[in-house]
Amino acid sequence: MVPVKLTSEDLAFLRRPLYGFFTVAAGAEEPQPRPVWFEATDIGTIELFTLADAAKVRRLRTDPRASLVVAAPVGEPEHWVSVAGTVTLESQGAQELAARLAARYWDLGDRGRSTELEQMLGAELLRLVINPQKVARYTP
Template identity: 55%
Template sequence: MFRDEDLALLARPLYAFLTVAPRGDRWPAPRPVWFEVTDDGDLQMFSLPDAPKLERLRERPRASVVVAAPTGEPEHWVSVEGPVTLHDDGGVELATRLAERYYDMSDPKRQILVDEWRSGGVVRIVLRPERVNRFSM
């Protein structure tokens, strides 16, 4: 579902803004997350096991993500929506891999955080694209 220019944008260490169904009378509130595109064309992210978004995803397993080029670059964004699955396996490996993509891992504070994820566990979130929208200048 992704075009080459989509994949080029998604390969960069940019934040994805994840939106899940809200509870009650609340409005959707996107959250910045790290992500990667899998070989199968899915997007995967991770979360701490007690994050409220996971409870909402268990109730309604659908989400959307938007990734945009930073200010100062030609406008380019990709929006993805589809069903979500949650996995207890692979989360720590994903978090470690993404930390290397997004962080300077020579910083001991960053290593401590990754060690906390390893000891406490994280949940892997996989979004299978059903719909992809995009804009590129």
């Protein structure tokens, strides 16, 4: 597939602290979407992090195709962006990404959350980079 670019409107929407639903190509297995934190980058990729031994990592090593769907919350006009493409697994930058995303999604002034982040950062993490090859969207 040929890479595609996210629009400036897509990027503005994806930079909100919304949950994405990440699904990897599963071959003969059932797809298993999971809610995730994510970051839309200036170069048009989508990044997330995960434990290095997660099932999604094993699946991505076999078939690197995946998608992320992000929707506006209830009470807002219907708006969503779906990104599909290939994923690269990166050993560098996962802890930094996790820290940035935790600050975006959590109140790190809350001692419980900051302790949870410390534990998260102590784990072996990978950075997943989605290289968009297909983007679908709906906006009113």
